[in-house]
Amino acid sequence: MTITHAPATPAAEVSAALPTEAPEHERVLITRGPRSGLTIIVAVHSTRLGQALGGARLWRYGHWTDALADALRLSQAMTMKNAAAGLARGGGKSVIAIPRGVSLDERATRDAMLDLGDAVESLGGAYMTAEDVGTSAELMAVVHERTEHVCGLPAEQGGVGEPADATAAGVYASILATLGHVFGSAGVSGRHFVVAGLGQVGGRLARSLAAAGARLTVTDVAGAKRALADELGAIWVEPEEAHLVEADVFVPCGLGGVLTHDVVDALRVRAVVGAANNQLASRDVAGHLTERRIVWAPDFVVNAGGVIYLDVAGMPGADQAALDARIAGIGDTVASVLRSAEEHGTTTLAAAERIARERLDAAR
Numbered sequence: 236m237t238i239t240h241a242p243a244t245p246a247a248e249v250s251a252a253l254p255t256e257a258p259e260h261e262r263v264l265i266t267r268g269p270r271s272g273l274t275i276i277v278a279v280h281s282t283r284l285g286q287a288l289g290g291a292r293l294w295r296y297g298h299w300t301d302a303l304a305d306a307l308r309l310s311q312a313m314t315m316k317n318a319a320a321g322l323a324r325g326g327g328k329s330v331i332a333i334p335r336g337v338s339l340d341e342r343a344t345r346d347a348m349l350d351l352g353d354a355v356e357s358l359g360g361a362y363m364t365a366e367d368v369g370t371s372a373e374l375m376a377v378v379h380e381r382t383e384h385v386c387g388l389p390a391e392q393g394g395v396g397e398p399a400d401a402t403a404a405g406v407y408a409s410i411l412a413t414l415g416h417v418f419g420s421a422g423v424s425g426r427h428f429v430v431a432g433l434g435q436v437g438g439r440l441a442r443s444l445a446a447a448g449a450r451l452t453v454t455d456v457a458g459a460k461r462a463l464a465d466e467l468g469a470i471w472v473e474p475e476e477a478h479l480v481e482a483d484v485f486v487p488c489g490l491g492g493v494l495t496h497d498v499v500d501a502l503r504v505r506a507v508v509g510a511a512n513n514q515l516a517s518r519d520v521a522g523h524l525t526e527r528r529i530v531w532a533p534d535f536v537v538n539a540g541g542v543i544y545l546d547v548a549g550m551p552g553a554d555q556a557a558l559d560a561r562i563a564g565i566g567d568t569v570a571s572v573l574r575s576a577e578e579h580g581t582t583t584l585a586a587a588e589r590i591a592r593e594r595l596d597a598a599r
């Protein structure tokens with residue numbers, strides 16, 4: 236079995252303040268993994284629509300409370316994502332905090348996954364985990380040694396594997412819907428896209444856009460990704476310059492928090508549509524985008540292809556055509572969010588949250 240290590244030197248530590256308001260989460264488990272010694276947090280935000288589903292993040296944090304803040308925020312976002320996607324799933328997330336100065340070898344990574352499996356199992360089925368940043372399908376197979384409440388195992392072990400294809404397909408459908416809204420035509424050919432982050436999702440997306448005749452400018456903090464730019468005939472820019480490029484659509488596919496007020500001031504695009512989770516550095520950035528007449532397709536609607544895949548493909552008798560239709564439906568949801576924001580004079584964030592809340596309220 237291949238063990239994929241958490242990055243030995245992650246690009247950035249996550250630093251997030253704990254919210255001042257009391258959390259609305261149903262359960263939050265904070266435990267020290269007996270094997271790994273690492274702080275493991277499992278946040279179950281809501282099970283109103285069903286078992287909570289959300290990935291396990293293995294990442295470096297300056298302080299364990301930063302990991303807690305991340306888990307609280309990410310699990311709440313999963314509730315909105317799963318509800319907006321029409322899944323019978325609640326929202327949850329787990330975070331394993333790697334302390335500053337610590338690198339995990341194969342043994343330590345395995346111990347962390349076994350500890351995570353025990354933590355998930357202790358919740359008695361309230362939460363199902365999956366891969367996320369820093370973990371993989373192979374690592375989920377280790378979690379599976381301790382709990383049944385894990386999905387996205389490798390295909391060789393009867394699992395459905397990694398969801399990046401489905402996520403990329405959902406982002407692509409969202410891009411088409413956004414082009415239709417902004418330009419009155421969903422044609423990709425000749426449109427100029429700036430793809431920031433050429434990983435599992437961004438790389439696939441860049442290939443699909445190039446194949447459809449798009450003009451591409453791309454970037455990544457990992458210089459090795461330049462080879463893909465050359466292969467696709469894309470223009471390469473440095474990561475800190477990507478948001479300055481004049482283009483039709485900015486496509487953030489790296490980590491979250493990319494849309495700060497300064498970045499929004501500098502953007503020279505008509506729309507932002509990308510895979511990255513939690514793109515807004517703060518909620519009020521949604522209003523700033525609206526003021527600048529930049530159409531933002533909300534991330535938790537756009538990137539739901541992965542979670543739809545994990546949920547639908549894992550069901551007995553799952554059918555590819557039904558799955559494809561569900562993922563293509565992300566484009567319809569994006570179109571209705573953009574229309575609703577325009578009609579009601581709200582931000583696209585508020586319009587997307589209204590769809591999710593309606594589904595949650597209907598399940599009361």
Ligand SMILES: NC(=O)c1ccc[n+]([C@@H]2O[C@H](COP(=O)([O-])OP(=O)(O)OC[C@H]3O[C@@H](n4cnc5c(N)ncnc54)[C@H](O)[C@@H]3O)[C@@H](O)[C@H]2O)c1
Nearest residue numbers: 398399402432434435436455456474489490510511512541
């Ligand atoms: N993989 C999925 O199915 C999935 C599902 C939903 C959401 N997402 C989100 O989409 C984003 C990308 O996921 P992924 O699976 O492709 O991750 P990945 O780790 O495979 O790729 C991320 C890429 O972005 C690059 N990057 C990081 N920060 C950057 C920056 N500031 N500027 C430019 N490049 C940067 C990294 O070097 C890497 O190549 C993440 O935010 C993830 O949470 C992914």
